[in-house]
Amino acid sequence: MPLSHEAIVRVKRFCLNRRELLDLAQPPHRLDPDPLRDGSVLGWDFAGELEQSPAVINPTAKATPVPGARVFGTVRRGAWAQWVAVPFTRLALTPDNVADVQASALPTPGLAALRALELGGFLVGKRVMVIGARGAVGRLTCQLANLSGADVRAVVRPGQTAPGSHRPLDGIPGAHHVTDSVRYLPDLTIDTVGGAVLGEAIESLEPEGLLVVVATPDRDEQVNFRIRRRHRSAGGRIQFLGDLDEVTAQDTIHTDLKRLIDLVAAFKLDVGVEVEESWRNAVDVVEAVLDRRIKGRAVLQAR
Secondary structure, eight states: OOOTTEEEEEEEEEEEOHHHHHHHEETTTEEOSOTTTTSOOOOOEEEEEEEEOOSSOOTTOSOOOOTTOEEEEEOSSOOSSSEEEEEGGGEEEOOTTSOHHHHHTSHHHHHHHHHHHHHTOOOTTOEEEEESTTSHHHHHHHHHHHHTTOEEEEEOOTTOBOTTOSSBSSOOTTOSEEESOOOOOOSEEEESSOHHHHHHHHHTOOTTOEEEEOOOSOTTOOOOOOHHHHTTOTTOEEEEOOSHHHHTOSTTHHHHHHHHHHHHHTTOOOOOEEEEEEGGGHHHHHHHHHTTOOOSEEEEEOO
16 A cells, blocks of 8 residues: 555556666676565666555645656656556656656666756856766766756766767767766766776866765775875865665655656757667566666666
8 A cells, every 4th residue: 555645656667777786686797586585676767657646745746647647756666566656756747758768767867967966066167077978877967967058078988989089989968078088177077987987086186176976886895096196186075976865865856857857858868768678578688787788778668
């Protein structure tokens, strides 16, 4: 039974986020054969049809969809199912010209990108460096930073730029410059990779600059940097935004989801869906995402 503030959504599409897959996987990046042994249902982001409105509508909700309305949203767990109970403030209406497959790929990486950029303040004319620009969060961050008036430098893995060029092999929307080096002096750096690259980003902090760490593949990974280089970054700050709870902690999720989906509807934001498959092929798709054989977003049909 849903709680009084929860709606019931009939799920049509759900998206696979790399972070939730890494939490689920066993080394060397293979699924745990019994990941649901505790009876929980996994999954964060979804799109579908509102089946039942909550008994109590939160007054902060900007719209009140009726049963049958197309909606999308995010939950802490439970999206990999046919139905999901979700707080009404974590839902938004899906515009008529946006497909469920696009809407389902937006919530968590879109909110993470939005939160990270908001920490940087007014971005017009500022230099923004996005590390891991081909990932889900990085791709959206580049586009949102561009829309905010920033000069955007996308950092990709070595070999992902065209030889002798500063352009990516297959394009990164929103990026003005593409490189495989973090040797830059940005006002705002957003890192979605971690590891040794994060250490280099710390060394590259400008005085009064801000480094936002959105996620790291290994939560126990140690990051090293040379303190003599860090000394020149007087006033530089580092802020971590690595957990789903931090990304979705604010009361503005409904409003922020609407802001993001309106940009998708206006063809100003590309979520980068690469694969759409039936849930019956879930194991193959999950392993392809973990092995980086799928570069864009992977979405599964719930039925």
